[in-house]
Amino acid sequence: MEGTISNGTQILTTDGIPLKVSLRKTERKNKIRAFLLVFPLLLFIVVTFVVPIADMLFRSVDDSHINTVFPNTFEEYAKWDREDLPPEAVYKSLFLELATGEGIQVGKALTRMNYSKSGWKSLIKKTRRQVKKIYKSGEEPSSYKQTMIEINKGWADPTFWIAMAQMLNETTLIYYWNAIDRTYDIDQKVIMQNEERRMYVKTWWRTFKVSIYVTFFCLVLGFPVAHLLANLPLRYSNLLMIFVLLPFWTSLLVRTTAWIVMLQQKGVINGVLVWLGILGDDQRIQMVYNMTGTIIAMTQILLPFMILPLYSVMKVIPKSHMRAAQNLGAKPATAFFKVYLPQTVPGMSAGGLLVFVLAIGYFITPELVGGKDGQLIGHWIAYHLKTTLNWGLCSALGSILLAVMLVLYWLYNKIVGIDNIKLG
Amino acid sequence: MIMLKFIKAFLFASFCVIFSFSSNAVTVASWGGAYTESQIKAYADTYSDPSAIKFENYNGGLGEVRTQVESGNVAWDLVDVLPDQAITGCDEGLFEDISGEYDNFIAADNGDGLIADMEANGVTNLSDCCGPQIFWTYVVFFDPTAFPEDAQPSRIADFFDVANYPGKRGVHTWANGFIQMAMVADGVAPDAVYTVLKNQSGAVDRAFAKMDTIKDSIVHWSAGAKPLELVKSGEVSMSIAYNGRVGAAVLSEGENFEYIWEGQLLEQEYLCLMTGAPNRDQAMDFLIHATSPASQAEQAKYITYGPMRASGIDIIKAGEPWFHTGIDVMPHMPNTPERLKISVMGDPEWWSDNGAEIDERYAAWMGN
Structure with missing residues (x-):
C-alpha cells in the first residue's frame, strides 16, 4: 500500500516509520491489551453460560x-x-x-x-x-x-x-x-x-398463566408504590424504600413459609375472617397448596423487581411536566395518561420483562406452596434431572423455556425497543 | 522479599490443607438434618477412626452422581440413595458392583450373613452396588384428640372414609406410597399389592378410582416437615408422613400422635459406593462397619427408622428402653414382625420401571 504513495507525501514519525504503520501498531497493542482485560470475563461467560447451554441443546436432540x-x-x-x-x-x-x-x-x-x-x-x-x-x-x-x-x-x-x-x-x-x-x-x-x-401442555399453560398473573399483579401493586417512592420527600421515601428492600433481602424460604402461615385454612387470614363473622367456621377458603397460593406468594416475592426499575424511571421524570400539562388545561387524569404514563413505559416494560422471565422458571416457591395445581414447569425439569435421569426430556423442557424467553425478548425489542429498557 | 516468602509459605500450606482434605477423609453424601445426624452418631462416631469420615449434604437424586462420574471428577465415596436410584445407578455403572464382597460383611449373632439377614426382613432384591441402611415408610398418622374416643381411626380404609372420619387428609405431591395405600384400602392384601400391580391390567386405574373418593379433601404437601404441622394445627385430621418424622415429633418433642400401620409402604435406603471413589478401600471398610447389625441398631437410638437387617431389630428389642432419651423405641419401629405382616414392602425394581409414568399420571390427576 505504501508503495503506491510516493515517499514525499508520506508522513513519518521521528524514528522514520510511517505514521500509519506506527499508529496501527499502537492500536493493535491497545486492542490486545483490551482483549486481555476482558478475557477472563469472556472465558467465564463461555464456561458458565455458552457451554452449558450448548450442552443442553445438544442433549435435547441426542439419542446416539x-x-x-x-x-x-x-x-x-x-x-x-x-x-x-x-x-x-x-x-x-x-x-x-x-x-x-x-x-x-x-x-x-x-x-x-x-x-x-x-x-x-x-x-x-x-x-x-x-x-x-x-x-x-x-x-x-x-x-x-x-x-x-x-x-x-x-x-x-x-x-x-x-x-x-x-x-x-x-x-x-x-x-x-x-x-x-x-x-x-x-x-x-x-x-x-x-x-x-397428558400433563405437560397443561403445565406449560399453567406456567404462562401464573407468570402473566404475577406480572400483572406486580405492576398493579408496584406502580403506586414506585410513584410514591419517587415523589415523597426524601426522609419518607427512604423509610418506604427500606420497606421495599427489607423483604427483598429476606430469605426466600422464610417468606414462602410465612405465606403458608398466613394463608392456610387454620391460618391468620382465614382466622381473622372467621372471627369477624365474614366466613363460617366450615367455609374457610383454601388459599394455599394450590395455584392461588403460588400466585400470591410469587407476587410478593417478585414485587421488588417491578418496583425498582419503575422507581428509577419515575425518579427522573420532571415534576414540571404534569404541572405544565395541567396549566395548559388538561384534567389531572388526562395529564396522567397522556403525559406521565407514557414516560414510565420503559420502567414498566423493564419490570414486566424481569418479573415475567423470573416467574416462568420459578421453582422453590411453587414447589412449597403449589400443592395440587400450583406446580410449574420447573418442577418437572428438576424431577427428570434428579429422579428419572431423563436428561433428554429435561433438556428439551429447558430449551423450550429458553426459546420462549428469546421470543419474548424479540417481541419486546420490536414493540418497546431494547434501548428503552431501564433497569435502575 | 519477606512478603514473597510469606506468600509462598502460605500457598504451600493451603495447598497441603486442600490436599489433605481431598485425600484422607471418606466423603459420604447424605440428606442432612436429623437423619444425617443419626448416621454420624451411629456410624461415624462408632467407627475405628471417626475423623476419617466426613458427611456432606446433598439434595438426593442421581443428577450430581452422574455429573461426577461422567466428568471423571468424583468427590464423594459413598452416597445415601433411595432404592430405585440404587438400582438405576448400579445399572448405569455410576456405582461400583460390590456384590462379590458381601461375604465380608459382618454376620448377625445367629450366623446369618448380610443377604440372609436381609431376607429375614423381607428384602430379597438387594442392589449389587450398595449396603443396606434403614427402612423408612410412608405411614398415616393422626392426632387422637381430633376424633371422639370411641371412633378412632385404626385401618387404612379409614383414611379413605371421609364420611365417618371427617376432616381433610394430608397427602404428598407424588404418587409413591399413596397409590399402594389406596390399593390396600380397596381390599388388596398388603403383601399382594405389587403382584396385583404387575399382573392385573387396570390395577393402577383401580388405585386412582379409590383415590378419587377423597380427592376433594386432600391438602397436598411436598416438604417432609409439613404433614406434622398440618396435623398439629388441625388443618387436616390425618396425613401421610415419613415415619421417622412422626417418631421424632413424639419422642423428642412430646407430641401426641398415633399411627395407622396398616398399609404403610416400607421403602429401603442404601449407601452405595461411587464408581471411581477417591478413597475406595477405606470407604468399603466404613460401609461394612455402617451396615453391621450393631451400627444399624445404634441408629435407632436417634431416629425411628427401622434397621434393614433383621438382627438389628433383635438388638433393639433386647436393649429397651433403647432411645437415647431413655424411652422405648419399639412402638415407633416400622418393621417389627407384626407390622411387617400388614405393610406393603416396596418393590424398587417395579417402581424404577413404572415410576415416571405413574408420577406423570398422578400430576395430571392432582391438577384436574
Whole structure:
C-alpha cells in the first residue's frame, strides 16, 4: 500500500516509520491489551453460560448412545415391515447384542429404553441373565424368537416393539414431542400421549398463566408504590424504600413459609375472617397448596423487581411536566395518561420483562406452596434431572423455556425497543 | 522479599490443607438434618477412626452422581440413595458392583450373613452396588384428640372414609406410597399389592378410582416437615408422613400422635459406593462397619427408622428402653414382625420401571 504513495507525501514519525504503520501498531497493542482485560470475563461467560447451554441443546436432540449399544438390532429393525411381531433376524441380533454387550453400556441403554415404554428395563434385565447363560453354553437356539418369548412372554408383546421406533435415529425430536404430550407411533408419526399421562401442555399453560398473573399483579401493586417512592420527600421515601428492600433481602424460604402461615385454612387470614363473622367456621377458603397460593406468594416475592426499575424511571421524570400539562388545561387524569404514563413505559416494560422471565422458571416457591395445581414447569425439569435421569426430556423442557424467553425478548425489542429498557 | 516468602509459605500450606482434605477423609453424601445426624452418631462416631469420615449434604437424586462420574471428577465415596436410584445407578455403572464382597460383611449373632439377614426382613432384591441402611415408610398418622374416643381411626380404609372420619387428609405431591395405600384400602392384601400391580391390567386405574373418593379433601404437601404441622394445627385430621418424622415429633418433642400401620409402604435406603471413589478401600471398610447389625441398631437410638437387617431389630428389642432419651423405641419401629405382616414392602425394581409414568399420571390427576 505504501508503495503506491510516493515517499514525499508520506508522513513519518521521528524514528522514520510511517505514521500509519506506527499508529496501527499502537492500536493493535491497545486492542490486545483490551482483549486481555476482558478475557477472563469472556472465558467465564463461555464456561458458565455458552457451554452449558450448548450442552443442553445438544442433549435435547441426542439419542446416539442407544444406537451404539444395539446397532445391529436397530439396523434389522429398520428393515422390518412393522406387521405383527418383528422377524427372527431382529430377535437374533438383540439376543446376541444382549449376550455380548458391556454391562454398563447396556444398563445405560435400559434407562433410555424405559423412557419410551415403562417395563423395558426389567424385561431386558430379566432376559439378559438367561440369554447370557444360553450364550455361554455354546448352544445355538433353533429359533431366537421362540427362545426369547419362552424366557419372558413380554417379547411377544408388540407394544415394546412399537416403542422401539422412537429410538431409531441418532438425532431425535422425540424429547421435544414428549415435552408437549406427544410421542411417536411405530412409523415415527407424531401421535398424542396416552390420555391419562397428558400433563405437560397443561403445565406449560399453567406456567404462562401464573407468570402473566404475577406480572400483572406486580405492576398493579408496584406502580403506586414506585410513584410514591419517587415523589415523597426524601426522609419518607427512604423509610418506604427500606420497606421495599427489607423483604427483598429476606430469605426466600422464610417468606414462602410465612405465606403458608398466613394463608392456610387454620391460618391468620382465614382466622381473622372467621372471627369477624365474614366466613363460617366450615367455609374457610383454601388459599394455599394450590395455584392461588403460588400466585400470591410469587407476587410478593417478585414485587421488588417491578418496583425498582419503575422507581428509577419515575425518579427522573420532571415534576414540571404534569404541572405544565395541567396549566395548559388538561384534567389531572388526562395529564396522567397522556403525559406521565407514557414516560414510565420503559420502567414498566423493564419490570414486566424481569418479573415475567423470573416467574416462568420459578421453582422453590411453587414447589412449597403449589400443592395440587400450583406446580410449574420447573418442577418437572428438576424431577427428570434428579429422579428419572431423563436428561433428554429435561433438556428439551429447558430449551423450550429458553426459546420462549428469546421470543419474548424479540417481541419486546420490536414493540418497546431494547434501548428503552431501564433497569435502575 | 519477606512478603514473597510469606506468600509462598502460605500457598504451600493451603495447598497441603486442600490436599489433605481431598485425600484422607471418606466423603459420604447424605440428606442432612436429623437423619444425617443419626448416621454420624451411629456410624461415624462408632467407627475405628471417626475423623476419617466426613458427611456432606446433598439434595438426593442421581443428577450430581452422574455429573461426577461422567466428568471423571468424583468427590464423594459413598452416597445415601433411595432404592430405585440404587438400582438405576448400579445399572448405569455410576456405582461400583460390590456384590462379590458381601461375604465380608459382618454376620448377625445367629450366623446369618448380610443377604440372609436381609431376607429375614423381607428384602430379597438387594442392589449389587450398595449396603443396606434403614427402612423408612410412608405411614398415616393422626392426632387422637381430633376424633371422639370411641371412633378412632385404626385401618387404612379409614383414611379413605371421609364420611365417618371427617376432616381433610394430608397427602404428598407424588404418587409413591399413596397409590399402594389406596390399593390396600380397596381390599388388596398388603403383601399382594405389587403382584396385583404387575399382573392385573387396570390395577393402577383401580388405585386412582379409590383415590378419587377423597380427592376433594386432600391438602397436598411436598416438604417432609409439613404433614406434622398440618396435623398439629388441625388443618387436616390425618396425613401421610415419613415415619421417622412422626417418631421424632413424639419422642423428642412430646407430641401426641398415633399411627395407622396398616398399609404403610416400607421403602429401603442404601449407601452405595461411587464408581471411581477417591478413597475406595477405606470407604468399603466404613460401609461394612455402617451396615453391621450393631451400627444399624445404634441408629435407632436417634431416629425411628427401622434397621434393614433383621438382627438389628433383635438388638433393639433386647436393649429397651433403647432411645437415647431413655424411652422405648419399639412402638415407633416400622418393621417389627407384626407390622411387617400388614405393610406393603416396596418393590424398587417395579417402581424404577413404572415410576415416571405413574408420577406423570398422578400430576395430571392432582391438577384436574
